[in-house]
Amino acid sequence: MSKQALLQSFDLNGLQLPNRVVMAPMTRSRANNPENMPTAELQGKYYAQRAGAGLIITEGAQVSPHAVGYINTPGIYTQEQVKGWKEVTKEVHDAGGRIFIQLWHVGRISHPDFHNGELPLAPSAINPEVQSFTPDGLKDTVTPKAMSVEEIKQTIQDFKTSAKNAMDASFDGVEIHSSNGYLFHQFFSATSNHRSDAYGGTKEKRAKILFEVIEAMKEVMPENKIGMRLNPSLHGIFGMTMDEETIPTFDYIIGKLNDYDLAYLHLSEPFSDVSDIPYAETEIAKRYRPIYNGNIIINGGFDQEKGNKVIEEGDADMVAYGKPYVSNPDLVKRFEQNVSLTDWDKDTFYTPGKKGFLDYEKKTA
């Protein structure tokens, strides 16, 4: 029997992956220390347990104090945090793995409780009307402050500094979190971006910040180690609503990404049933494979069979698994040996400590 498509090796712009199974970025809220830094004992062990993945993408790491929006998430902007991440990458590399860090700014999904009462920053002063996961539990979001051009420039600088920090911490690359309703996605959407300056009004202007971030990051790290995450058909979740400009905006962004030699484009299939949403695209990999010339990771509700199929059919090069990776640290071996998967416990997704984090057992040798 020939090797499963998921288990075939892949050359990720020079980084050799032994298989095409990617661990999707997942916030786990275990950086519950005053520095919000990861440690070898917790995050180091957790990611090393999953080093059999072709590629690990870490949980979102905030690029500045402004960027945070969930309790106990790690940062990548202080030297202490960089030191912590250096220990994490060492654990993963020693275990034979490869690891990218996801750089994150939540924008309007944050809450004044994270900012000494100051408003969160966003493209426009529009409340997403969702809830924010604050140190005192879930709270309603507020109307954010529309960013000044100076604040936009500072944010671009924060991504650049964090990219440099990621290289100093020996990551194999970085992923820009431009999906799931967070800051850059808020800029892309005509529903959440009502600006009339250089950063809003047309699809080109709504996407401008993202390309300025790539240009800035290229100055401190190789372009081919930068990955990009997008979730074009996100509707009714994280405060996002699709409109007639949504898919044309993503078509433009993804077309323009061809101007760069990025590590990959990481796409998500719709997180909810969008078949009745007039402006949605229901098949993301199929739509964007012919538009994007580089490597594609696809994500969202995949199992072993669907993962093999999407690669065999040529619609993606790699498949990212989220929840299955929480509870199956030996996911690749389980695919190899056709061993059944362990269910995840969603009650421990965002709780501190080792339970539901380090105690999922391997079932394969």
Ligand SMILES: Cc1cc2nc3c(=O)[nH]c(=O)nc-3n(C[C@H](O)[C@H](O)[C@H](O)COP(=O)(O)O)c2cc1C
């Ligand atoms: C607990 C949890 C935390 C998540 N945190 C992030 C995150 O930090 N960044 C991100 O881009 N996506 C995040 N996601 C989304 C996942 O990366 C993935 O897109 C989603 O789980 C769908 O994939 P799956 O069906 O394989 O689980 C998270 C998902 C879960 C379940």
